[in-house]
Amino acid sequence: MRIRGLRKSYQVSGRCLEVLKGLDLDLADEGITVVLGRSGCGKTTLLRLIAGLETADWGEIAGGEMTDPGKIGVIFQEPRLMPWLTVEKNILFGVKKKRQDRETLSYLLALTGLIGFEKARPFQLSGGMQQRVALARALAYEPDFLLMDEPFAALDYFTRTQMQQELLRIHQKENKGILFVTHSIEEALTLGTKIVILENGICGKSYDLGDVAFPRDLLSEEMLSRKRELILRIEEYCQ
Amino acid sequence: MAEKEKSGGIRRGWETIWGMGILLIVWQMAAGSGIWSAYVLPPPAKVARALTKLVESGVLFCHILVSGRRVLTGFSIAFALAMAGGILATQVHTAEEYYGGLLEFMRNVPPISLIALLILWFGIGEISKIIIIVLASFFPMYLNIRKGFFSASIRLLEVGDVFRLTRWQKFCRIVLPSAVPDILVGMRIGLGYSWRAIIGAEMIAASNGLGYLILDAQQMSRSDKVIVGILTIGTVGILCDKIFSLLIGRVAGVRGAGGVG
Numbered sequence: 137m138r139i140r141g142l143r144k145s146y147q148v149s150g151r152c153l154e155v156l157k158g159l160d161l162d163l164a165d166e167g168i169t170v171v172l173g174r175s176g177c178g179k180t181t182l183l184r185l186i187a188g189l190e191t192a193d194w195g196e197i198a199g200g201e202m203t204d205p206g207k208i209g210v211i212f213q214e215p216r217l218m219p220w221l222t223v224e225k226n227i228l229f230g231v232k233k234k235r236q237d238r239e240t241l242s243y244l245l246a247l248t249g250l251i252g253f254e255k256a257r258p259f260q261l262s263g264g265m266q267q268r269v270a271l272a273r274a275l276a277y278e279p280d281f282l283l284m285d286e287p288f289a290a291l292d293y294f295t296r297t298q299m300q301q302e303l304l305r306i307h308q309k310e311n312k313g314i315l316f317v318t319h320s321i322e323e324a325l326t327l328g329t330k331i332v333i334l335e336n337g338i339c340g341k342s343y344d345l346g347d348v349a350f351p352r353d354l355l356s357e358e359m360l361s362r363k364r365e366l367i368l369r370i371e372e373y374c375q
Numbered sequence: 376m377a378e379k380e381k382s383g384g385i386r387r388g389w390e391t392i393w394g395m396g397i398l399l400i401v402w403q404m405a406a407g408s409g410i411w412s413a414y415v416l417p418p419p420a421k422v423a424r425a426l427t428k429l430v431e432s433g434v435l436f437c438h439i440l441v442s443g444r445r446v447l448t449g450f451s452i453a454f455a456l457a458m459a460g461g462i463l464a465t466q467v468h469t470a471e472e473y474y475g476g477l478l479e480f481m482r483n484v485p486p487i488s489l490i491a492l493l494i495l496w497f498g499i500g501e502i503s504k505i506i507i508i509v510l511a512s513f514f515p516m517y518l519n520i521r522k523g524f525f526s527a528s529i530r531l532l533e534v535g536d537v538f539r540l541t542r543w544q545k546f547c548r549i550v551l552p553s554a555v556p557d558i559l560v561g562m563r564i565g566l567g568y569s570w571r572a573i574i575g576a577e578m579i580a581a582s583n584g585l586g587y588l589i590l591d592a593q594q595m596s597r598s599d600k601v602i603v604g605i606l607t608i609g610t611v612g613i614l615c616d617k618i619f620s621l622l623i624g625r626v627a628g629v630r631g632a633g634g635v636g
Contacts, residue, residue, distance in 0.1 A: 189533055210537045216530050219630040220552045229548075230538035257629060277538060 137163040137186075137206075137281055137313070142195035144181055155181045157337030158195070163281070167346060168307060168314045170328035172321065172366070177334050179317040183210070183285050186315065199280060209279030209312075211287045215266035217258040217273075224254040226269050230277040244272040247306055264295040268302070275310060282314045288323070300326050304350050321366050325359055326352055331366070335373035417599040425599040426606075435588075439607060442584040445501070445576060446569045449508025453565060457513055458558075461520035465550065466542070478517070486510035487575040499580035507579070511572030512565035519561025523554025556626055563619035570612040585611075 142159040145152050155178040163169050173179050184190045186197055187210045199206035209230075217226045227244055228236050245251045248268040258266055267287055274282055284303075288296040304327065307314060318324055324331045325345070333340040343362070352359055399419055405411070406418035413421065429435035460478075464471045486507045493503040527550040535545040577586025585608050592600035 187537055189536055208537065210534075212530070212533075214530065216534050218531065218534075218549070218552065220555070220626075229534070259630065 137165075137197070137199045137315075139163070139182075139186070140196045140198075142182070142185060142197070143193045144178070144185060144190070145193055155337060156185075156192075156195075159334075159338050161332065161339050163313060163315055164330065165281075165313045166311050167329035168316055168327050169330045169332060170316045170318060170324040171332050171334050171339075172318060172324045172370075173334035174370070175319055178337055179319070179334055180285055182334065183283050183315065183317050187283055206280035207278065209274030209277050209282045211267070211270050211274050211282065211284045213286050213289055215258070215263075215270040217266055217269055219258050222255050222257060223250060223261070223269050226258065227272045227276050229273055240276065244276055247275070247309065248272040249302070262295070263291055264299055267291070267299060271303070271306070275306070275312075279312065282312050284314060284316045286318050289318070289320075296323075301351065303327065308350075321363055321370075322354055324366070325354055325363060333366070333369055333373065335370070340373060341369055414596060414598055417602065421599045422602045422606075425597070426603045429600070429603060435603070435607065438583060438585045438588045438604075439611060442573050442577070442586065442608075443611070445504055445584060446508060446566070446573060449505045449572075449576070450512050450566055450569045452505065453509045453513040453569070454516055454562060456509070457516035457520050457561065457565075460517050461524050461554075462546070464521055465524040466546065478514075481510070482514045486572060487578075490575070490579060494579060503579045504576040504581065507576035508569050508572050511575070512569040515568055516558075516561040516565035519557045519564065520554065523557025523561075524550055526557070527553040556623065556630075559619060559623045559626060563616060563623065566615050566619065567612055570608055570615070573608065 139159060139161040142156050142161075143154070144156040145154040147153070159178075159182065161169075161171075161182075171179050171182065181190070185192050187208050189210075218229060221229065224241055224245070227241060227250075231240075241254075242251075245254060248271055250265065250268055250272065253261065253265065258269070261269065270287070288299050291299060300323065316324075316327055328343075329346045330342060330344055332342040343366070345362070348358070354360075354363070402416075403419050406413070406416050417425075426435070460474070489510065490503070490507070493506055497503045497506065531549050531553065532545055535549050540548065573584065574586040574589060577584040578590060581587040581590075585604050588607075589601050589604035592598075592604060
């Protein structure tokens, strides 16, 4: 997916607030691209523009040879499950009736560790499980690309770490391109095959981590030095 | 938790029986004091006798059935209109600008004030009676249905956008299910209003129904039968309300106490 010259501004209290200022970004079809940045730097705006939930003032978002980004699956900060539907019906929410089949559902339930909870309602699940349902729902849609907007931000440390490992496992199996938005440097280093720093409305320096194998030891010398580098870079932008 | 709720329910049941018992004692004492004549305040025993007679003869059930049919017909028409109005308001943004003013006007007009005109236009048959019930129950249902439709979570609607649902699909699959609790609350209030309107409706030259029973008994100076009629309307109303509160409870139980997550 390629993004060129993306601009977006909002009117806030009569003032024009330009969030994205001609952003260019290339997203790999198979890797996990992590967009890292402070709160309010435009990460979610970028994601919403790609998902088609908002319209850009200017710029182009295209997928492969096509002029539109293709089928996009989105996982939001909150699970956004339909409270009146069971887990299985939530998972199949985006799938057309004639294309729904038990086999795919069973595969997704197994993939996301939800076997036995098919008939449960969202309120009966923990936060982590609800996010897994949201992930299964996005995968059931068979998207060309997945967008994830700080999906684990509201989870506790242990659940977040577990979910990150599960996401890596699922990514290795499904091999879908993912754009993952976060403000956590640790999360970016745990998941990203490419890390892009978003600051001042454009994409700054990007880091290729494609050669670093999963699972990653964040306390290793290599990862600590990368973390230091990222912190220095972000602090530089903040000044 | 369930046992706690069950014991709470039983306690509430006993409290209600106690309350009713105290009311009966006070009523009996007031009637027996001789301050008021049996015509003004018939004693509970006289009312019970009238009730037994009406039940044994089957007359009371006939009146209940006739009034129930009228309430159900009026309520169903009002519900269909309220749903149609709510759907129109959500699907066609400018629609409400056209009929909103008229609705607001009609909401403030008591249905009973229209009786003279309704008789003139529709005669003294069933139509006038049903229109009174429709007018009485439409507004609480419309307002609740409208509120339910308009308060569908934007976050859930965005999920529909992500899956590229059409406007109508989003309405059927997100807005409508989201609004179910409000629709049920509207129906519960609307049904209560329908029963309350039955007296007004059956003031229009009725020859049967609970409203007729009360008005006829009034003219025959049978206060005991008037009280039987009032008690019957109240009891049937409570039963209908219980059904809806059970339904609302079930919906709330299915969705959990939380929001939309």
